[in-house]
Amino acid sequence: MKKALKSVLALSLAIMLVFAVVGCSSSSTEDQPATADQPAKDGDKAADGQKYTIRIAHNQQSDMGYGIGVAKLKEVLEEKVGDKVELQIFDNGVLGNERDVTEGLTLGTVDMAITSVGVSSNFEPTLAAINLPFLVKNNDHLKKIMDQDLMKPAYDNLLKNKNIRALGLYAQGFRMVASNKGAINTLDDFKGLKIRVPEAPLFLSAFKALGANPTPIPWGEIYTSMQTHVVDAFENSPTVVYQYKLQEVIKYLSATNHIWEGGVIMISEDFYKKLPEDIQKALQEAVKVSVEHQHKAIEQQTGEFLEKIKEAGVKYNEVDTAAMQHAVQSVYDEFIKQNPGAKDMINKMIEAGK
Secondary structure, three states: OHHHHHHHHHHHHHHHHHHHHHHHHHHOOOOOOOOOOOOOOOOOOOOOOOOEEEEEEOOOOOOOOHHHHHHHHHHHHHHHHHHHEEEEEEOOOOOOOHHHHHHHHHHOOOOEEEEEHHHHOOOOHHHHHHHOOOOOOOHHHHHHHHHOOOOHHHHHHHHHHHOEEEEEEEEEEEOEEEEOOOOOOOHHHHOOOEEEEOOOHHHHHHHHHOOOEEEEOOHHHHHHHHHOOOOOEEEEOHHHHHHOOHHHHOOEEEEOOOOEEEEEEEEEHHHHHHOOHHHHHHHHHHHHHHHHHHHHHHHHHHHHHHHHHHHOOOEEEEOOOHHHHHHOHHHHHHHHHHOHHHHHHHHHHHHHOO
């Protein structure tokens, strides 16, 4: 009898423990942010009370360059989904350089990142098509490329090969040559010029074709590299030159406009799939609005900052680039040889500028 009674008591205690555990598990996440550990199903929507945190990293300032776009992205996203999403912004390179944060997308340590086309092309070479020298003629030509979604084949490759989804493209602007050695007026002025370039194969090829001596140096070292004459020159857009106060260490700025540069807005595909469908849609729409806003701001700032650079004492000059455009044709041939699948994309971009 006693043995039977003990068995009944043990069974009753076990049942009580089961209910206690179930009760705890059903309420423990009640006020906690949602953690999406599994891919969301098609049609899923964020449940009331759920909150998703998205970490986005870039290397520019909060009120300039990419920062203008990210601020707009955050604003529009909040308008669309309220407090269901918290966009945590890590700017000024606090999570590492561009290569670091792009690798972070593949490792799961970064959710979103904005990385220059030049650097991101190390992860998907066909992205560099838009960096081909003198391919983008002006802002009207760029708008046609964007409106016709001509970068899509490269974005598809990035998704397929690296599991990174490209959501859009912020602008840096047309790159010019900043120098302490002398102004660039003709093709001959490039001969032997020791110029800093990004860690990107296409930039190396382009400046070798122009006759310069391109030297890859991390962007964070450019100020001191110009001060200490490690290099004679670098190239970037007026908005970037002014943002990093590089007008303090240069004497000449030549409007070669040799390459249009932008930053690819990327998100880890594994992370993206964990977001409910309504959050994915809101994010895509917010990125689109922010891209349009940021491009217009960069166009405006280019003129404003160029004037400020000149006011700082930097000598500015326009450039006839006809001979330079002829000199870099071999860069196109080599790029297509290495990336034959990009030929149709490049031809469509060129056609959009006619």
